[in-house]
Structures are given as structure tokens and as C-alpha cells.
Amino acid sequence: RKEVEQDPGPFNVPEGATVAFNCTYSNSASQSFFWYRQDCRKEPKLLMSVYSSGNEDGRFTAQLNRASQYISLLIRDSKLSDSATYLCVVTPRGGGTSYGKLTFGQGTILTVHP
Amino acid sequence: NAGVTQTPKFRILKIGQSMTLQCTQDMNHNYMYWYRQDPGMGLKLIYYSVGAGITDKGEVPNGYNVSRSTTEDFPLRLELAAPSQTSVYFCASSYFLEAEQFFGPGTRLTVL
Secondary structure (H helix, E strand, O other), X not given: OOOEEEOOOOEEEEOOOOEEEEEEEOOOOEEEXXXXXXXXXXXXXXXXXXXXXXXXXXXXXXXXXXXXXXXXXXXXXXXXXHOXXXXXXXXXXXXXXXXXXXXXXXXXXXXXXX | OOOEEEEOOEEEEOOOOXXXXXXXXXXXXXXXXXXXXXXXXXXXXXXXXXXXXXXXXXXXXXXXXXXXXXXXXXXXXXXXXXXXXXXXEEEEEEOOOOOOOEEOOOEEXXXX
């Protein structure tokens, strides 16, 4: 089983749609969780951190389910500019052989069309 | 602040050649990382550093070497380039391990 798994998509949605991505992780000791966004041929940039209580930033909502070991990203009212690859990132607790090993999912491709 | 800068942006190498990918950050971050990203794949950690003089292997270190003589610079050395090293290389830095990572624009390397 991969350490971090995402549905690669692509997800093709019309403007204004709501779309959700899930990401599962295998290491139950994982400490921190993030969603990054990567535009075509560009570097990844932090979209949002994922907190245990869930968090919202405008049209974006991130949730964490530790019991089932998955995180999710919900995008409401999709815009053309949301078209990108969304990367799930999981970091282990410090110490041991996993120290410093940040694990990226392969990314989920989102295309928003007019 | 320039953030994280990488040079060169593009490079074509012949098999067996060597080169150094440069990475510099001006945010005074202790943590720095090198990743490679193959088409359709996630980022794989090559090496990382927790401070000047301290480096350690990531997930895919074979064929690469790093050094960290200053807080700002974290060069990645490829010795004896192989076609399997064709990839996009990203350098990143962060204030601490679980903080946001800031990425450079990447170096696109092709080994023929």
C-alpha cells in the first residue's frame, strides 16, 4: 500500500460546481497534513493546512479523519482559476527513520471548464 | 525577498556527465530539501538538511550528493548522470519540519 494515495483524476467540472478530493495515508503516526496546489510546470505552493477539527478558507474546506486515515479537500463554487493539480502531503512525527520524510501524494488533477 | 531560487532552469546532460544544481534561500530557514518529480508522479525526497553542516538521505538518494556549508545554500550534485535521472528537481525550505515548505521554480533536467 502506498504511504499516501490520491485519486489521480482527472476531475473535469463546470464552473460553479462543488468538487471533493480524498487522500488516504498508511502511517497512523502521521503528524501533520497539508494540501498543496501545483499549476502546470510550476512549483507546488501551500493551499492550506489540515487541522483535526477541520478548517475552512473561503471556498475551500479541509477535513481530517484520523480513525479512517484520510483527509479531504472540498472546493465550492469552482472557478476556472482552480484548475491545477492538488497534492496531499503527510508528515510523520519527528524522530526515528521517518524524520524529515515528508510524503507527497501523486496529485489529483482538476480541470474547471466554462 | 527572493524566496527560494534555483539554477539552472533547464539542462541537458549526456550519460556519464556530472553537474551541480544550485539552490539558495533568503528566508533564514534551517530546513532545506531536494525533491524530484517524474511525470504524473508525486514528489520524492532525495536529501534534506536540518541546518548548516547537517544533511541526511531521503527516499531516493542514490546517484546524488549534497552539502550544506551555509544556511542559505543547499547544492545537489549529480555524478555520472543516467537517463533515470531525467526529472524535474525542486528545492524547498521551511522554518521547521512541519511548517509550510517554500519551493523554488525547479530545474528541468534531461539526460540523454
